[in-house]
Amino acid sequence: MRSGSGQSTFDQQIPFVDIPTPPEREALWVGESIPFGANHLLAAGIQRYHEADQPDDSEITVTLVCNDSEMTEEIESAEDIYGARENVRLRVDAYRNLTTEQLAKRLTEPSDLFHFVGHASTSGLHCPDGVLSPATVDSVGTRAFFLNACSSYLPGRELIEAGAIGGVVTLSDVNEQSAQQVGVMTANLLSIGFSLRNALWIAREQSVVGSQYICVGMDSLWLTHPDGGGLYAVDLTESSVGWRIRGASYPSLHVGIGSMIGYPLDAEDRMSLVGGSFLRQEISDDVLKSFLEADESPVRYDGEWTWSDQLLETLWET
Incomplete structure (x- = not known):
C-alpha cells in the first residue's frame, strides 16, 4: 500500500457525497464536500488557470519525486515516457528520498508538472524525516501535479490553495501494482497531449482502484500538445x-x-x-x-x- 501512518481521507470528519454515474462522460463537483465519482473543481484553481499562460513551444518542465525506494519502477518509467517526445522541448528532473525541506523547495520551483510517488496521509506527503504539509509551503510553483500515494486528496487540495492549478489525487488506499498501472498510463497520456481530466478518465480503467482517483482544482489542464491534430x-x-x-x-x-x-x-x-x-x-x-x-x-x-x-x-x- 502507498499509505502512510496517518488516516485515510474518509476516516476524517469531512463530509463526502457519492455522485451518481452521469449519462455523459463525466461529472464535476463544485461543493465543499469530498466527491466520490466526480472531479472536484476548486475556485482557486479555475481562477489561476484563466490567469496563467498555456504551454507553448518553449521548454516544459516535469519534476518527478519518489520518496520510497521500493516504488522506483513508476518513476523510472515516467522518466522515460516524459523524455521520449521528439518534437517537444521537455525537461525531466527526477529526485529520490527527499527530506521535508528538500521537498518543499522542489514544490516552490516553477514546474509544469509535479509527479509524486510515495506515501501520503491527511497530514501531508511523507518524507524520510517526517511529513510535509503543503499548507506550510509559502508559494507552490508547479502548475499541475499527480500525487500517486494513498489518501492524497487533502495534500492535493492544499497544493491548489498554495498556488497550483490542478492535479490528480486519491481518496483512499491504493495498492502498489494498481497505483503503478494508473501512474504509468496517466504519464503516457499526459505526455502525448491529453488533459488531466481525459488522461485520468482513460487511466482509471487500467485498475480496479481507478475509482479512487479524481482531479482537484481545474481539470482542463494540458501539459503539452500532440504531434497530430486530434x-x-x-x-x-x-x-x-x-x-x-x-x-x-x-x-x-x-x-x-x-x-x-x-x-x-x-x-x-x-x-x-x-x-x-x-x-x-x-x-x-x-x-x-x-x-x-x-x-x-x-x-x-x-x-x-x-x-x-x-x-x-x-x-x-x-
Whole structure:
C-alpha cells in the first residue's frame, strides 16, 4: 500500500457525497464536500488557470519525486515516457528520498508538472524525516501535479490553495501494482497531449482502484500538445469480415470540443466532431495498419489497454 501512518481521507470528519454515474462522460463537483465519482473543481484553481499562460513551444518542465525506494519502477518509467517526445522541448528532473525541506523547495520551483510517488496521509506527503504539509509551503510553483500515494486528496487540495492549478489525487488506499498501472498510463497520456481530466478518465480503467482517483482544482489542464491534430482512444475487435473500431475523440491544447477533424480511417472528405464517439466496421488490415501508424494513441485490444505502435508490432511483428 502507498499509505502512510496517518488516516485515510474518509476516516476524517469531512463530509463526502457519492455522485451518481452521469449519462455523459463525466461529472464535476463544485461543493465543499469530498466527491466520490466526480472531479472536484476548486475556485482557486479555475481562477489561476484563466490567469496563467498555456504551454507553448518553449521548454516544459516535469519534476518527478519518489520518496520510497521500493516504488522506483513508476518513476523510472515516467522518466522515460516524459523524455521520449521528439518534437517537444521537455525537461525531466527526477529526485529520490527527499527530506521535508528538500521537498518543499522542489514544490516552490516553477514546474509544469509535479509527479509524486510515495506515501501520503491527511497530514501531508511523507518524507524520510517526517511529513510535509503543503499548507506550510509559502508559494507552490508547479502548475499541475499527480500525487500517486494513498489518501492524497487533502495534500492535493492544499497544493491548489498554495498556488497550483490542478492535479490528480486519491481518496483512499491504493495498492502498489494498481497505483503503478494508473501512474504509468496517466504519464503516457499526459505526455502525448491529453488533459488531466481525459488522461485520468482513460487511466482509471487500467485498475480496479481507478475509482479512487479524481482531479482537484481545474481539470482542463494540458501539459503539452500532440504531434497530430486530434486525440482519440479506441476499442479494437476482430470479426470474420474485418476489424471493428469503436472510439472517442478528445480535445487537445489547440483543437477544442466541437472542432472538426478527420480520422486516418476515413476518406479525406469525411469529418467528425471532437468530443464525440465513432464506430467503423469491416476495416481491412491495410487501413488498420495505416491508422495505427498515424498517431501514438491508446488502444484497448482483448480487454487490455496498449499503444498503437506496440499493437502494430504485436499483430504484424513489424
